[in-house]
Amino acid sequence: MNFKKFFKKNTDANESKENNPINFLTNNKELKNWKDDKFQSAIVQRNLLLIGLLLCFILILVALSTIRYLKNTQSIDPFVIEIEEKSGVPTVVKPLSxxxxxxxxxxxxxxxxxxxxxxxxxxxxxxxxxxxxxxxxxxxxxxxxxxxxxxxxxxxxxxxxxxxxxxxxxxxxxxxxxxxxxxxxxxxxxxxxxxxxxxxxxxxxxxxxxxxxxxxxxxxxxxxxxxxxxxxxxxxxxxx
Incomplete structure (x- = not known):
């Protein structure tokens, strides 16, 4: 068996396959698709992050507005509790305005x-x-x-x-x-x-x-x- 010819034949086949322009274009297209997928994935993640930040900012504004409204409209009025000496029943003493x-x-x-x-x-x-x-x-x-x-x-x-x-x-x-x-x-x-x-x-x-x-x-x-x-x-x- 002529091993020299056999190996030479396989080598020629591999070289032919690598140098085939169709295979090169296919590999290049797959690489480009992979890059596009990664880029699109990064864009989606960035957009989701921006939306999340925007929602957090809106929630902070709503919380601050609520606190300001409650501060301006609500008040804490002190009160006095009177304890009846004999019965021990507590009574809230209403202030006179x-x-x-x-x-x-x-x-x-x-x-x-x-x-x-x-x-x-x-x-x-x-x-x-x-x-x-x-x-x-x-x-x-x-x-x-x-x-x-x-x-x-x-x-x-x-x-x-x-x-x-x-x-x-x-x-x-x-x-x-x-x-x-x-x-x-x-x-x-x-x-x-x-x-x-x-x-x-x-x-x-x-x-x-x-x-x-x-x-x-x-x-x-x-x-x-x-x-x-x-x-x-x-x-x-x-x-x-």
Whole structure:
């Protein structure tokens, strides 16, 4: 057997197969398809990752918006629990709001008369405090600066400070008070001047007021704890 020819024949066959252009094109096409598949797979994974990141970003925005909404609309109100000594039954004590106080006629009467006395009464010892503090805290800005300070200021010759000085004083006597509405009052008073000057004046007052959430100092809050403010004040002779 001629082994030389046999091996030569096989070698020639292999060379012929490798050098065959059809086989080369087939292998090149398979390699290209494999690369395309890997590229497409990478593109799909990238797109899925971007979609996932976008969804996470949207969820974060929704969560932040929800937290902000709850922060602005919800509040945590403290409460007090009272334990009944004998039975031990707990009871939640409901806090009283400004609206609750403002609906109380006794509270309204108190602040109305506190304002009138601070404004219309005159004692040389307390005038400065009433003028600079009490009436200011209990008045709206328009009532205090446009009305009260002009009438009761030190530079006005007709103000009680200049009329009565330290020789006389003026007191307020209540005759009647009615509330036409929740935020208005009609009051009949007499102003009695005693000392070096003696006289009595009958007056009728119409005033409007309300309760406000005011930003006040601790000292002012002691004068006006509920934010009561007079928004309109008119006083005339009762017989006029």
């Amino acid at each position: 400004i609206e609750t106080y403002s609906a109380n006629e006794s509270i309204k009467r108190y602040f109305v008369m506190k304002y009138i006395r601070a404004r219309e009464e005159y004692y040389s010892e307390t005038f400065n405090r009433n003028f600079n503090d009490v009436v200011r805290v209990l008045s709206s800005s328009s009532v205090y600066y446009s009305d009260y300070r002009n009438k009761f200021g030190y530079n006005n010759p007709s103000s009680p400070y200049n009329l009565y000085g330290s020789g006389s004083y003026r007191t307020v006597g209540l005759k009647s008070i009615i509330f036409p509405s929740d935020t208005s009052a009609q009051i009949r008073i007499n102003l009695t001047v005693s000392g070096q000057i003696n006289m009595v004046m009958n007056k009728i007052i119409y005033m409007e007021f309300d309760y406000f959430n005011l930003n006040m100092s601790e000292q002012d809050r002691l004068i006006n704890p509920l934010g009561f403010q007079v928004t309109l004040f008119r006083m005339n002779d009762e017989n006029s």
